[in-house]
Amino acid sequence: MSRPRTEAEYLARLVPPSVAGIGRRRLLAGTAGAGALLGTGLLAGCGSDSESGSSDSKTVSLGSNQSDPTPKNVIAKIMDGFKSSSGIEAKINTVDHNTYQENINNYLQGKPDDVFMWFAGYRMRFFAAKGLAGDVSDVWGKLSGLSDAFKKASTGDDGKQYFVPSSYYPWAVFYRKSVWKQYGYEVPTTLDQFNALGAQMKKDGLSPIAFADKDGWPAMGTFDILNLRVNGYQFHVDLMAGKESWTSDKVKKVFDTWRGLLPLHQPDSLGRTWQEAAQSLQQKKSGMYLLGLFVAQQFSNDEQDDLDFFTFPEIDPSIGAKALDAPIDGYMMARKPKSEANAKKLLEFVGSKEAAEIGVKIDPATLVANSQADTSGYTALQKKAAELVGSATEIAQFLDRDTRPDFASTVIIPALQQFIKNPNDVDGLVNSIENQKKSIFTS
Structure with missing residues (x-):
């Protein structure tokens, strides 16, 4: 999925030639936005x-x-x-x-x-x-x-x-204990259990997975965790480093797995910020939310006592569920x-x-x-998060921190948003990503 020519021309005007290869997340749209930013x-x-x-x-x-x-x-x-x-x-x-x-x-x-x-x-x-x-x-x-x-x-x-x-903070699947107690939900340990739980949440009138990608980066966390679970840590970091092909069957399996989960995601995610998605969890309208520990900032002190999490369940028993994102x-x-x-x-x-x-x-x-530092004041949530990171076998930094900034911003963000809009053309998607990757990583 190539960037429109007009955006490429805009990038060339805004970024000095000396840093044109560095890239960033998507540029503000239009000269009015850029002009306002100068202030x-x-x-x-x-x-x-x-x-x-x-x-x-x-x-x-x-x-x-x-x-x-x-x-x-x-x-x-x-x-x-x-x-x-x-x-x-x-x-x-x-x-x-x-x-x-x-x-x-x-x-x-x-x-x-x-x-x-x-x-x-x-x-x-x-x-x-x-x-x-x-x-x-x-x-x-x-x-x-x-x-x-x-x-x-x-x-x-x-x-x-x-x-x-x-x-630092780990990414995990967050939920409200009171909601889960009300409906009798249990923490899933396999993908099949996770899907069954999501289906039950739908029947109970909840959006199973709160989800937002208006700002482009939250979907990266979903890709990360699925790739870590499907293919393991080493493949993930090698893919981020440009050493593995995005057209491989391994990557296609990640997107196929994600496509199966999309019906459980909160709809219209491209028009929603992560804070708005967090509010749906806070308001007990969603059952789960895959995000970083910073999600707790959207809850009052009393509500934080009702917040808990689990690490995303295993997909391949030979790989397990010990790897996670924990950005510093x-x-x-x-x-x-x-x-x-x-x-x-x-x-x-x-x-x-x-x-x-x-x-x-x-x-x-x-x-x-x-x-x-004296961490005796850590909440139960913080203590559990620290234990989770301490027990991890491998820790990734997060997709847009583990790869070239220009690749993350100009290729992956629009690619994942395109996938969310049209998850049925995985072959076209990965071919586009791979072609652009080759151009960027060899420049």
Whole structure:
């Protein structure tokens, strides 16, 4: 499924030639949307191209994608803690999550904030390799409480660290305990049981699976989990790396399995945001929702006690159900921050036990990366999520974090949305994806 020529021309106009190969999630439609975006702080960041360390200012700027109320409050409180401990004020430049990701390339090429929020793994390594991020290896020398696994996820291809992790969260199938108790539902452990449960939920007047894909990324989670269950972790990461063919029978089986599940999904998903889908679960109109732990942000404190989850059931007994998506969020430094010293002080703080404990107190929908933090305040949901991640045999970062950004944004998002609209042409779908993959991965 090729992009319309007009969109390709728009991409060429908006993205500098030096980063045209980087890509992003879908561009804002029309020049009016792009023009309006120029008024946000994102493209105009507070950073500078001056030599690092040239400023002795008591300020540092932070580019944040945490725009929903709860995580936005967490960042504000952490920055308050940073000011109290260092005397340095962090000026927060918050941009809504999707706009942030859609424009990250232009942002980093221009004058970004001194520190910016981003993702571990492939996405971090990609920008580090492009020279769009600063080396923070010396910061890691001052950090404690972060595991070797987190350090590996923060390390670029050159062996240096470019990322400081702050939190992570697993994807799972969420449900309300009161609803399941009312109807006598039990957690399924096989795909057949999952399908039978969905059929019963339909009879009981529920949408079995809350679902939304207006923003393009939620469907990636469904593809991830089905591919992990059908084909296993190694095939999944190799497919994301461009090493396996999308036209293989293995990939076709993923889409065939998904097609069988689509009747259980909430209809009209392409016009619905993930928050709206979460509200259908909150309002007891849907029986289940496959999403990240952040779904808890859409529930009140009392309702969170009624929220539970299970990992997606096994499809192939030889593969099992131990692999999952558990993306890591955190911070990176611009390649030329206005004050490198202040930026690194901020990174040292956000990776600290103190910052982690601020997050624990405020946000029940995340897990902190620092193992030294007091997590006695974790809710039952958080404790169970931490145990789930701890018991996983393999952990993926999420589709658009495990592959090239341009492939995820310009090929996979429209392909999965096309599949949702027309699930009956799997051969045409995978052929289109493979042809575009070859072009992108060989460029």
